[in-house]
Amino acid sequence: MAASTKLADELVTHVPNLRAFARSLVRDPSRADDLVQETVLKAWSNLERFEVGTNMRAWLFTILRNTFYSEFRKTRREVEDVDGQHAALVSEKPAHDGTLEMRDFERFFAVLPADQREALTLVGASGVSYEEAAEICGCAVGTIKSRVSRARLRLTEMMETGNLTDEEAEKFGHEVTLEEAMK
């Protein structure tokens, strides 16, 4: 079946982007990869439903996102309002070779609500248009725009004020306080 072999090959090429998108929803790398794995399996078993000629990346992002909200999140006991905070607090992996600023950014990003993280990642990093993002997230374009702008506003605030408490900063295991990092 040459056609579906082609589709399978195409699917594989999207995996790096899927991993990056997953990481914006699930901060822990191995759990994010579990989500990708589940997404790939689902996509694979529904490959015949994919309309050839349409955007496979958007299709895969949609599956990943639906999987995250419908199953993954529940089974992982991630709760809507606090999952960002939780993710940030439990995350103590050392930054790869990232700058301090980058680690700060990731922490700030992690405390945003999931709907804002995904909107921001989709349009701000993955190269998806507002229209595609709206389709992927099953909402209006205006909703994506407002999520993105709220996320940017909040991030800007956090970057300017570094408003995490000392206690939080301690839990992150960083020796340098955010105030110092901002100087």
Next chain:
Amino acid sequence: MADGKQYEQGNGQTESDQGAEDAIAQNLKRVFDQVASEPIPDQLQSLLDQLKSSGGK
């Protein structure tokens, strides 16, 4: 780092906000691209190999 200076140097609210906007955009892309350019972890890779070798079902 270099990005940090953008909001540090912004005296006016607008400049500062603009600097932060740029920093946000840069960081978003950097984080995304960093993950996307990582090698696929073994477990996931072997799943993909399996799927591919099953020849599109």
